[in-house]
Amino acid sequence: xxxxxxxxxxxxxxxxxxxxRAGQRLDNFLLSQLKxxxxxxxxxxxxxxxxxxxxxxxxxxxxxxxxxxxxxxxVRLAEPGDKGAPAKGLLEAMAASIVFEDARLxxxxxxxxxxxxxxxxxxxGVIETLRALRPGQELELVHRLDRDTxxxxxxxxxxxxxxxxxxxxxxxxxxxxxxxxKRYLALLVGRMPDGVMSVDAPLHVGLRQGGERHVQVNPExxxxxxxxxxxxxxxGHSYCEVRIETGRTHQIRVHAQHIGHPVAxxxxxxxxxxxxxxxxxxxxxxxxxxxxxxxxxxxxxxVPYVLNAPxxxxxxxxxxxxx
Numbered sequence: 001x002x003x004x005x006x007x008x009x010x011x012x013x014x015x016x017x018x019x020x021r022a023g024q025r026l027d028n029f030l031l032s033q034l035k036x037x038x039x040x041x042x043x044x045x046x047x048x049x050x051x052x053x054x055x056x057x058x059x060x061x062x063x064x065x066x067x068x069x070x071x072x073x074x075v076r077l078a079e080p081g082d083k084g085a086p087a088k089g090l091l092e093a094m095a096a097s098i099v100f101e102d103a104r105l106x107x108x109x110x111x112x113x114x115x116x117x118x119x120x121x122x123x124x125g126v127i128e129t130l131r132a133l134r135p136g137q138e139l140e141l142v143h144r145l146d147r148d149t150x151x152x153x154x155x156x157x158x159x160x161x162x163x164x165x166x167x168x169x170x171x172x173x174x175x176x177x178x179x180x181x182k183r184y185l186a187l188l189v190g191r192m193p194d195g196v197m198s199v200d201a202p203l204h205v206g207l208r209q210g211g212e213r214h215v216q217v218n219p220e221x222x223x224x225x226x227x228x229x230x231x232x233x234x235x236g237h238s239y240c241e242v243r244i245e246t247g248r249t250h251q252i253r254v255h256a257q258h259i260g261h262p263v264a265x266x267x268x269x270x271x272x273x274x275x276x277x278x279x280x281x282x283x284x285x286x287x288x289x290x291x292x293x294x295x296x297x298x299x300x301x302x303v304p305y306v307l308n309a310p311x312x313x314x315x316x317x318x319x320x321x322x323x
Contacts, residue, residue, distance in 0.1 A: 009166075016067065017067060018071055020163070034072070054068055084231075090129055103157065104158040105197065106154070109312075112148055136258055140161060151309045154307065165180070182244050183241060185239070185240070185315075187318070188238040188261040195199050198226070199227075199255040203224045217258050225246055226255045282321045283317065284312075292308065295307075
């Protein structure tokens with residue numbers, strides 16, 4: 001398998017994608033090759049055209065195929081060990097967050113404020129901390145959650161499970177029909193007029209000055225579909241279950257803003273005055289969005305999984321105060 005770790009600097013490397021890496025996204029492939037590279041650097045070298053797949057430019061989300069030739073430019077990385085180790089509190093929080101484990105999967109209930117992956121000024125995200133907890137064990141992120149979102153994340157312990165789950169996650173309707181069902185819990189600002197509402201609005205990811213991602217509803221964006229269902233109305237707001245059929249960046253947050261009921265505590269797409277009031281009156285100091293459950297089946301549909309992460313305690317307290 002041509003998966004030797006690349007040196008931090010030097011000449012251009014051409015890496016052949018083997019069968020075990022087939023189906024992996026280009027950005028994840030590069031992160032596995034350039035251990036310690038922040039995501040921001042990976043996206044930079046891809047978007048600038050320094051990374052090539054079979055001689056052509058590619059996007060971070062490009063799916064690789066066995067036999068593809070990936071041109072990896074020389075990059076300068078910190079030496080291993082430069083970042084130190086995760087703080088004791090983070091290690092303890094991650095160990096306590098595990099909600100499920102078997103021979104091939106590990107599931108955690110990620111705390112809000114913890115990044116999925118290191119980078120952009122963050123040394124230790126979920127995956128780095130778990131690897132520090134389980135030295136020598138092969139662990140790979142199956143998917144990501146926004147840093148501000150809490151809840152269920154799945155980590156693969158075996159390459160075969162990673163490949164099968166990534167196939168289920170692909171945006172292919174034929175696959176998606178039998179893929180992964182994702183359920184979130186969110187508090188939307190205001191009274192959503194209907195008990196059930198589906199939002200079918202394409203989303204486009206743009207970059208603001210400084211490289212910050214900002215997502216907008218845009219006809220030129222990618223198809224995106226979210227389903228909102230009111231569970232309870234509390235304090236003039238709508239506590240909802242959200243099911244998504246696509247997994248776009250900030251999808252739930254931008255769709256909620258689009259229908260005029262942003263997620264409570266959302267400092268990027270929300271209403272600052274409402275957020276301030278919720279913070280002062282109810283103690284809501286984070287985004288009220290929680291990944292509650294995932295349902296899927298492995299081994300060609302023969303082995304079902306239903307994984308759950310209970311609503312974060314600080315969000316339960318906010319709901320109780322809403323009355």
